[in-house]
Amino acid sequence: MTKKMMRLGLSMRGLGYHPAAWRHPDVPVNGASEIEHYHTVARHAERGKIDMIFFADGAGVRAKDTPKGSLARLGQYITDIEPTVLLASISAVTTHLGLVTTASTAYNEPYNLARRFAGLDLMSHGRAGWNIVASWSNEEAKNFGLEQVRDYGERYERAAECAEAVTGLWDSWEDGAFVLDKESGIFFDESRMHRLNFEGKHFKVRGPLNARPSEQGRPIVVQAGNSPAGRDIGAKLAEVIYTASNTIEDALTYYADMRERLAKFGRPPDALRVMPGFRTYIGRTREEAQEKFEMLQDLIDPVVGLSFLADTFGDLSGLPLDEPIPADFKPAGDREGISGWADRLIARSRQDGKTIRELYLEQAGQASSNYIGTAADIADIMEDWFHKEACDGFNLTVPHLPGGAADVSDLLVPELQRRGLFRTEYEGRTLRENLGLPPHRNRYTGADRVREASIA
Numbered sequence: 001m002t003k004k005m006m007r008l009g010l011s012m013r014g015l016g017y018h019p020a021a022w023r024h025p026d027v028p029v030n031g032a033s034e035i036e037h038y039h040t041v042a043r044h045a046e047r048g049k050i051d052m053i054f055f056a057d058g059a060g061v062r063a064k065d066t067p068k069g070s071l072a073r074l075g076q077y078i079t080d081i082e083p084t085v086l087l088a089s090i091s092a093v094t095t096h097l098g099l100v101t102t103a104s105t106a107y108n109e110p111y112n113l114a115r116r117f118a119g120l121d122l123m124s125h126g127r128a129g130w131n132i133v134a135s136w137s138n139e140e141a142k143n144f145g146l147e148q149v150r151d152y153g154e155r156y157e158r159a160a161e162c163a164e165a166v167t168g169l170w171d172s173w174e175d176g177a178f179v180l181d182k183e184s185g186i187f188f189d190e191s192r193m194h195r196l197n198f199e200g201k202h203f204k205v206r207g208p209l210n211a212r213p214s215e216q217g218r219p220i221v222v223q224a225g226n227s228p229a230g231r232d233i234g235a236k237l238a239e240v241i242y243t244a245s246n247t248i249e250d251a252l253t254y255y256a257d258m259r260e261r262l263a264k265f266g267r268p269p270d271a272l273r274v275m276p277g278f279r280t281y282i283g284r285t286r287e288e289a290q291e292k293f294e295m296l297q298d299l300i301d302p303v304v305g306l307s308f309l310a311d312t313f314g315d316l317s318g319l320p321l322d323e324p325i326p327a328d329f330k331p332a333g334d335r336e337g338i339s340g341w342a343d344r345l346i347a348r349s350r351q352d353g354k355t356i357r358e359l360y361l362e363q364a365g366q367a368s369s370n371y372i373g374t375a376a377d378i379a380d381i382m383e384d385w386f387h388k389e390a391c392d393g394f395n396l397t398v399p400h401l402p403g404g405a406a407d408v409s410d411l412l413v414p415e416l417q418r419r420g421l422f423r424t425e426y427e428g429r430t431l432r433e434n435l436g437l438p439p440h441r442n443r444y445t446g447a448d449r450v451r452e453a454s455i456a
């Protein structure tokens with residue numbers, strides 16, 4: 001039996017996950033709007049035999065300007081290039097790298113989504129993937145005729161329907177449908193074309209999709225969401241789950257829960273790859289790795305730092321940064337359900353004597369969930385998670401680009417390869433093959449096929 005290999009994604013948006021990445025001396029300041037930057041990152045990823053490049057996304061400027069002046073200093077989070085367009089270009093300069101992006105079920109029609117991703121899948125010869133998100137930001141909602149996001153239940157109901165319709169459309173053409181016979185004049189076998197005739201509460205879609213399946217049958221379905229409703233969509237339809245587990249305990253609990261949910265939907269455990277986000281600062285020595293982290297932390301503008309506390313506390317800009325939050329302070333953050341979190345953070349800051357500056361550095365730099373060290377240090381942790389079956393691999397959320405991607409390919413990947421945990425060559429050409437997933441089975445193949453009269 002071949003040894004199970006770790007899966008790796010390189011998760012990105014713009015210039016990296018650290019909020020001060022754009023100010024780093026090695027980062028191209030306008031890179032998030034330049035195709036050459038993305039090509040460079042993708043080439044680093046492919047050189048490292050990474051399974052897939054993954055784009056987080058939102059249809060709008062999601063950051064609020066609290067405190068005033070923070071928006072203008074947030075850099076890479078404000079503007080970028082729409083990722084399906086971007087991935088089409090990346091597909092032309094790579095041959096094996098998986099190409100996955102987020103796209104919202106709140107602001108897209110299923111037919112548009114199915115068609116766009118099917119096109120990307122064809123162009124890349126079977127390397128595309130769709131990360132289903134229901135979208136949480138009121139700032140995005142305002143770009144689509146809404147004042148705020150739809151309520152939670154409706155958002156997820158819509159997401160579930162949309163995902164059903166998209167995956168249904170991707171099965172429009174059964175295996176062997178395209179006979180392409182110039183001699184007889186038959187382009188496709190009508191009996192192998194299927195109309196979906198989907199009718200739900202939010203969407204009505206007839207089909208068929210006017211794009212044929214790629215070499216991997218259909219794009220890979222990815223899901224990132226933590227609530228029971230989100231997990232159920234993942235367990236029913238997804239092939240990769242992107243999670244936000246910060247500890248091995250969280251990851252073990254999450255994975256066990258997903259296995260149960262998979263069984264509920266009659267899917268085998270091997271049908272899913274669970275990949276938590278994993279922030280790495282990799283150095284040739286521990287000191288170098290720590291310096292890389294400190295350097296970015298030092299570049300956080302205080303106004304930007306305070307914006308990371310604003311959802312919880314409101315605007316703290318009037319308070320001294322090098323003192324703890326005052327004892328009589330009342331949090332003004334208005335998000336439902338997080339006041340307990342704000343209270344805990346205030347209590348902890350008093351207990352540890354943490355200053356406001358220390359608090360924002362912790363939040364903005366995600367100080368509690370970073371992995372900082374040599375490749376061997378970081379590989380030790382990854383190996384532990386992987387062997388204890390806390391996950392199937394990791395989505396590396398590197399702090400700055402392209403340098404962080406180069407560190408992964410030059411330092412971390414060789415260490416994982418040396419331990420026999422990661423591939424030295426891509427196994428196949430499609431993302432499905434490289435993730436070791438079973439071939440896609442078109443829902444109509446083998447079933448009694450329905451004969452459709454003609455294309456309308």
Ligand SMILES: Cc1cc2nc3c(=O)[nH]c(=O)nc-3n(C[C@H](O)[C@H](O)[C@H](O)COP(=O)(O)O)c2cc1C
Binds near residue numbers: 057132224225
């Ligand atoms: C690891 C991870 C990555 C995510 N990436 C995105 C993203 O790129 N764009 C987006 O709009 N939402 C993203 N989300 C948010 C989720 O889609 C979802 O809206 C949010 O987690 C709240 O839903 P939940 O309660 O089901 O977790 C992500 C969530 C997680 C956990």
